Amino acid sequence: MAAGGARGPRRGRAGAGAGAGAGAGAGAGAGAEGLLRLAALAAALAAAAGARAGPGGESGPGAAPGGARPSMVLFFVDDLAYGDLGATGAPGIRTPNIDRLAKEGRRLTGWYSAASICSPSRASLMTGRHFVRTGVYPGALNCNAETGMHLEELTLGEVMKGAGYRTQMLGKWHLGQRPDYLPHNRGFDHYLGVPYSVDQGSLKDHNCKQKDCPYLPLLRDGEILEQPVDPETLTEKYVEEAKGFIEDSVASGDPFLLVYASSHVHVSVPGKPQFAGKAFQGSQRRGRFGDAVAETDWALGELMNKLDSLGVGDDALIVMTSDNGPWMAKETDCGSPGPFRGLWALLNGGYWDTGKGSTWEGGYRMPAFARWPGIIPPGSTSQQPLSTLDILPTFARIGGASLPQGIVLDGHDITHVLEHGDGEQGEREVWADGMPIWRQKDPMEIGALRMGRFKLHFLTQSGFGEDPVVAHDPPLVFDVDEDPAEQFPLDPEDPEISQLLEEGAARRLELNATIARRPPAQKGGFRKYALCNQPVFDDCFNTGPQGQEPLEL
Ligand SMILES: [Ca+2]
Numbered sequence: 001m002a003a004g005g006a007r008g009p010r011r012g013r014a015g016a017g018a019g020a021g022a023g024a025g026a027g028a029g030a031g032a033e034g035l036l037r038l039a040a041l042a043a044a045l046a047a048a049a050g051a052r053a054g055p056g057g058e059s060g061p062g063a064a065p066g067g068a069r070p071s072m073v074l075f076f077v078d079d080l081a082y083g084d085l086g087a088t089g090a091p092g093i094r095t096p097n098i099d100r101l102a103k104e105g106r107r108l109t110g111w112y113s114a115a116s117i118c119s120p121s122r123a124s125l126m127t128g129r130h131f132v133r134t135g136v137y138p139g140a141l142n143c144n145a146e147t148g149m150h151l152e153e154l155t156l157g158e159v160m161k162g163a164g165y166r167t168q169m170l171g172k173w174h175l176g177q178r179p180d181y182l183p184h185n186r187g188f189d190h191y192l193g194v195p196y197s198v199d200q201g202s203l204k205d206h207n208c209k210q211k212d213c214p215y216l217p218l219l220r221d222g223e224i225l226e227q228p229v230d231p232e233t234l235t236e237k238y239v240e241e242a243k244g245f246i247e248d249s250v251a252s253g254d255p256f257l258l259v260y261a262s263s264h265v266h267v268s269v270p271g272k273p274q275f276a277g278k279a280f281q282g283s284q285r286r287g288r289f290g291d292a293v294a295e296t297d298w299a300l301g302e303l304m305n306k307l308d309s310l311g312v313g314d315d316a317l318i319v320m321t322s323d324n325g326p327w328m329a330k331e332t333d334c335g336s337p338g339p340f341r342g343l344w345a346l347l348n349g350g351y352w353d354t355g356k357g358s359t360w361e362g363g364y365r366m367p368a369f370a371r372w373p374g375i376i377p378p379g380s381t382s383q384q385p386l387s388t389l390d391i392l393p394t395f396a397r398i399g400g401a402s403l404p405q406g407i408v409l410d411g412h413d414i415t416h417v418l419e420h421g422d423g424e425q426g427e428r429e430v431w432a433d434g435m436p437i438w439r440q441k442d443p444m445e446i447g448a449l450r451m452g453r454f455k456l457h458f459l460t461q462s463g464f465g466e467d468p469v470v471a472h473d474p475p476l477v478f479d480v481d482e483d484p485a486e487q488f489p490l491d492p493e494d495p496e497i498s499q500l501l502e503e504g505a506a507r508r509l510e511l512n513a514t515i516a517r518r519p520p521a522q523k524g525g526f527r528k529y530a531l532c533n534q535p536v537f538d539d540c541f542n543t544g545p546q547g548q549e550p551l552e553l
Pocket residue numbers: 078079117118266323324
């Protein structure tokens with residue numbers, strides 16, 4: 001077994017100065033970070049003056065490839081996985097537009113989510129920081145959460161807006177539904193979307209005495225547009241809003257950031273809201289779930305066509321990925337992890353729930369593609385371990401935005417990988433010093449590390465089962481390039497693996513010691529914080545029992 005040079009020296013940070021890294025700022029507590037946030041925001045706003053400052057406030061190296069500042073579309077799907085796309089070999093669902101994106105850009109086959117469940121994953125997407133730093137853990141936020149992602153966190157929207165980008169957020173936010181936490185108050189010019197998961201509200205026959213979540217709302221900025229949402233026209237509404245935003249932005253002459261966070265595909269349960277539009281119902285072999293994927297694929301195609309029709313498609317960067325793996329506890333109503341089955345767990349632990357919520361590859365390894373004509377070679381592939389954490393520093397670099405100062409960023413600028421892929425001209429070891437893979441259950445722990453082509457499991461547990469945490473000493477090691485199903489653990493007595501285990505253990509201790517955590521924001525159950533504009537439910541959600549008083553933010 002050869003390591004193949006996967007564990008090279010810690011180059012640490014790809015690109016020029018982006019990604020302050022987990023070690024930088026070690027020991028800075030959440031309070032200290034908070035005090036520095038104003039300085040970070042000021043730095044971002046300074047970039048709006050048109051200075052082409054590079055990441056970290058440096059001059060020069062931040063210049064975008066090709067010299068221009070491209071508009072950017074981040075297409076972020078909910079619970080979509082490897083086994084759900086034509087581009088990754090799924091037999092039962094046709095996804096011609098996603099396939100086109102993959103064909104015209106780079107397949108990023110080593111892409112990891114930053115968490116295997118919705119809200120924490122999205123917190124890391126928006127901040128470039130491990131979610132434990134943002135306070136969004138454990139689990140996903142409820143429809144009536146008291147708080148959300150900490151208000152001192154600087155978002156991708158704020159960073160890009162600071163560089164003069166127009167910003168629009170669409171779809172699932174899931175970082176807090178109260179006004180201060182919504183996207184239009186967090187760096188996005190406008191927001192249209194269902195602010196949390198589509199299974200966190202009713203669609204008909206609501207009984208507020210039995211349910212904590214009211215009818216599912218559709219928001220435009222802070223206003224409720226629809227309640228309950230019409231799920232059959234929801235994607236169409238998102239697409240129309242996106243098209244209007246693209247048209248207005250192109251007319252303005254300013255670059256733009258569009259975050260399209262699909263409410264699809266999550267999980268399909270009879271009686272629960274996972275409906276595709278009428279044009280897609282019954283269109284696929286994978287039932288309602290497949291129909292939702294097909295409509296999602298259509299939405300991406302509409303966005304690409306709009307960019308092309310306005311003559312800006314060749315200048316735009318499109319990145320597509322998903323927030324976490326399939327909710328396998330839902331059996332046939334969820335997506336498929338494809339080759340990332342976590343078979344060691346089935347063969348030795350007796351469980352197959354190795355998708356969403358778990359630290360197995362099925363929970364974390366995401367389909368991901370990036371298209372940028374003229375910069376990213378079409379039909380190219382990278383196996384480099386990359387992360388959703390990398391989006392913020394990369395978009396900032398490409399857009400000429402200043403990175404937040406005085407706080408720890410965990411993601412890395414991966415512009416070189418997008419351009420050149422793996423190889424001597426690209427960055428080969430972006431996460432060689434160990435990508436933490438977090439457990440999703442309290443107490444939060446780093447359950448695994450991805451190091452080069454290897455993955456070390458320190459703690460394993462099923463995604464949603466009641467099974468106990470299993471501690472592994474020595475850790476389980478898999479070569480996830482050659483063994484994506486995590487079936488064949490490598491021999492810990494092998495000298496190379498033994499050395500890897502030593503390095504991994506040290507790295508995990510270092511990370512545990514240096515990552516400051518905010519108190520968790522997960523506080524649901526406050527009915528008065530549910531979004532409800534219907535007087536008939538006042539006794540339940542507006543003037544009824546108020547629960548506890550809000551905490552100091
Ligand atoms: Ca999700």
